[in-house]
Amino acid sequence: MCRPSIASLAGLEMPAVVELLWEGKYRDGVRVEPSRDAAPLETDEVHDPHDAPDGGPSCRSDWSNRLVLGDQERVLPALAAELAGRVALVYIDPPFDTGGAFDFRASIPGAPDDTPRIAVPAYEDARGLDAWLAWFDGAARRLFELLADGGSLYVHLDAHVAHYAKVVLDEIFGQGAFQREIVWRIGWVSGFKSQARGWIRNHDTLLFYAKGGRPATFHKEYVPYPPGYVRRDGKPPRGAGYPIEDVWNGSDVDRMDSIQIVSFSGEKVGYPTQKNEALVSRIVRASSNPDDLVLDCFVGSGTTAVVAEKLGRRWVACDASSIAVHTTRKRLLRLPRIAPLVVQRAVTSPAHASLEGAPRDLDARVAIDGRNATIELASFALPALSVPEPVRASVDHWSQWLDGWCIDWDHQGGALNAGSRLWRTRAQTPLRLSATHAYGGPGRYVALVKTFDVLGGMTTKRIDVEVA
Ligand SMILES: C[S@@+](CC[C@H](N)C(=O)[O-])C[C@H]1O[C@@H](n2cnc3c(N)ncnc32)[C@H](O)[C@@H]1O
Known part of the structure; x- marks a missing residue:
C-alpha cells in the first residue's frame, strides 16, 4: 500500500514516497531544484607521462584523469555537460556535519621527527542539519545525473547524518536502488578514546546504491584464508577465502584499521580525515572494471584518485580546498608512474587562503x-x-x-x-x-x-x- 507522504498531506507537489522535509526544500509548494550552474573549468597543468623520457603507462589517448579545484556545486554541472550517464562508480566521503573545522598538518621534508607541524586550514563542517540536508540533496542529485545506468554510489558517513542521508538517497535513487549499509569498524580502542562516556563510538557507515536498482558491476571480494587454515572436517578449504560481509574490519582476518589510529601508518599525509587506501580499493575493485570512470567530488587528501590510478581506472576528483588538491597532486606525482593527468580549477573558486x-x-x-x-x-x-x-x-x-x-x-x-x-x-x-x-x-x-x-x-x- 502506498501511504500519502507528509508533504502531499500538506498539499505539496511531490512523489509518493516516505520523505524527509527540511527548511527550504519546497518553495510555494514546489520542490526547489538544486543549482546546475556550471563554472568554467580552466586547465592549469598538464602532466602527460608520454612526454617524459621514461614514458608512462599505456592509456587511452583520448582521456586524461582530472583533478579539479572547486566546489562540487559548480564543478559537477560542468562535468555533466561531458560525462552525464558515463560514471561507473562514485565514492564520496563528504563533510558529515560534525560541527568541526579541520586543519592540514604540513610536515617539512627531511626535518627532525620532533619538528612541529604547520597547521593549514583545510575545511569547515558546521552547517547544521537543515542546511546540511539541502546541501547533500543537491550533491546527490548532481551525482545521480553523472552515474551510468547500473553505476554504483558509495556514501561514507557516520551516525551524525547517515540515517537522514539514507532517506534522502532513497528519494533520489528509489528505495529499490539501495544495496547495502556497510559498517566500517574504525579500529581498536585505546588511550583517550577509551575514556569516552557511554558506548565508545567506533564505526563509520557507508551507504551503497546502484542507479536503476541493479549494479552493472559487482566483483565479490574475499579475505584469503590464513596460512594453514583447514575446514572443520580437517580438509583443505575450497574457494577464494571468507566472502566479505557488510561489516568491515570487524574480525582478526579482516584488518583495515583507520590510518588515524595506526600511529606509524606510512599512508598518513597530514590530512585530518584521510581514509585508508585498502578501504577505498575494496570498493573500487568490487564495483568497477579497469578503464571504468570513477568519481569523487570530496577527494580530500586524494585517496580515491590514488587508488583508481593504481588500479588502472580512469578518474575525476574534485575538492573545494586548495590544500586538498595540493595533497592529492603530491600523492599522485610521487607514484612511480601515472596516466595522463590534468589539474583544473573552477574559475569561480574562492581565492586561496x-x-x-x-x-x-x-x-x-x-x-x-x-x-x-x-x-x-x-x-x-x-x-x-x-x-x-x-x-x-x-x-x-x-x-x-x-x-x-x-x-x-x-x-x-x-x-x-x-x-x-x-x-x-x-x-x-x-x-x-x-x-x-x-x-x-x-x-x-x-x-x-x-x-x-x-x-x-x-x-x-x-x-x-x-x-x-
Ligand atoms: C572527509 S574529507 C574527504 C577525505 C578523503 N576521503 C580522504 O581520504 O582524504 C571531505 C572533503 O570534502 C571537501 N569539501 C567540503 N565541501 C566541499 C564542496 N562543497 N565541494 C567540494 N569539496 C568539498 C573538503 O575540503 C574535504 O577535503
Missing part, C-alpha cells in the same frame, strides 16, 4: 650548452610570517620548503605542460634542483618553472631561453 597565496621568493636560472638548456633552482623562501620559529630553526636548506617543481620547456601561454617533474618520491628523499632539456632546434623559447611548497602554495617564474 592567505598563507598559501602570500608571495614567495623564487630564483631559478638557466645555463645553455649547445641545444641543451639546464634550469636550476637557486633559492626559494616562504613568507616570514607563515612559519613558526621552531619550524624555521629546524630547516637546514631552503629546498625543504618544497614538495616538488615542474618545468614547461616550451611554454605557449595558458596551462603549464609539465615536460619535467622533479618530485620527492618519499618525504625524506632530497629534491633534485636542476633539470636539462634538449631543444629540437635553434630559437627563442619561454620556459615556465612552477614550484609547489609544503603549505600548498604555487609559484611560477618565466625564463627566456635562447639556443643557437
Whole structure:
C-alpha cells in the first residue's frame, strides 16, 4: 500500500514516497531544484607521462584523469555537460556535519621527527542539519545525473547524518536502488578514546546504491584464508577465502584499521580525515572494471584518485580546498608512474587562503650548452610570517620548503605542460634542483618553472631561453 507522504498531506507537489522535509526544500509548494550552474573549468597543468623520457603507462589517448579545484556545486554541472550517464562508480566521503573545522598538518621534508607541524586550514563542517540536508540533496542529485545506468554510489558517513542521508538517497535513487549499509569498524580502542562516556563510538557507515536498482558491476571480494587454515572436517578449504560481509574490519582476518589510529601508518599525509587506501580499493575493485570512470567530488587528501590510478581506472576528483588538491597532486606525482593527468580549477573558486597565496621568493636560472638548456633552482623562501620559529630553526636548506617543481620547456601561454617533474618520491628523499632539456632546434623559447611548497602554495617564474 502506498501511504500519502507528509508533504502531499500538506498539499505539496511531490512523489509518493516516505520523505524527509527540511527548511527550504519546497518553495510555494514546489520542490526547489538544486543549482546546475556550471563554472568554467580552466586547465592549469598538464602532466602527460608520454612526454617524459621514461614514458608512462599505456592509456587511452583520448582521456586524461582530472583533478579539479572547486566546489562540487559548480564543478559537477560542468562535468555533466561531458560525462552525464558515463560514471561507473562514485565514492564520496563528504563533510558529515560534525560541527568541526579541520586543519592540514604540513610536515617539512627531511626535518627532525620532533619538528612541529604547520597547521593549514583545510575545511569547515558546521552547517547544521537543515542546511546540511539541502546541501547533500543537491550533491546527490548532481551525482545521480553523472552515474551510468547500473553505476554504483558509495556514501561514507557516520551516525551524525547517515540515517537522514539514507532517506534522502532513497528519494533520489528509489528505495529499490539501495544495496547495502556497510559498517566500517574504525579500529581498536585505546588511550583517550577509551575514556569516552557511554558506548565508545567506533564505526563509520557507508551507504551503497546502484542507479536503476541493479549494479552493472559487482566483483565479490574475499579475505584469503590464513596460512594453514583447514575446514572443520580437517580438509583443505575450497574457494577464494571468507566472502566479505557488510561489516568491515570487524574480525582478526579482516584488518583495515583507520590510518588515524595506526600511529606509524606510512599512508598518513597530514590530512585530518584521510581514509585508508585498502578501504577505498575494496570498493573500487568490487564495483568497477579497469578503464571504468570513477568519481569523487570530496577527494580530500586524494585517496580515491590514488587508488583508481593504481588500479588502472580512469578518474575525476574534485575538492573545494586548495590544500586538498595540493595533497592529492603530491600523492599522485610521487607514484612511480601515472596516466595522463590534468589539474583544473573552477574559475569561480574562492581565492586561496592567505598563507598559501602570500608571495614567495623564487630564483631559478638557466645555463645553455649547445641545444641543451639546464634550469636550476637557486633559492626559494616562504613568507616570514607563515612559519613558526621552531619550524624555521629546524630547516637546514631552503629546498625543504618544497614538495616538488615542474618545468614547461616550451611554454605557449595558458596551462603549464609539465615536460619535467622533479618530485620527492618519499618525504625524506632530497629534491633534485636542476633539470636539462634538449631543444629540437635553434630559437627563442619561454620556459615556465612552477614550484609547489609544503603549505600548498604555487609559484611560477618565466625564463627566456635562447639556443643557437
Ligand atoms: C572527509 S574529507 C574527504 C577525505 C578523503 N576521503 C580522504 O581520504 O582524504 C571531505 C572533503 O570534502 C571537501 N569539501 C567540503 N565541501 C566541499 C564542496 N562543497 N565541494 C567540494 N569539496 C568539498 C573538503 O575540503 C574535504 O577535503
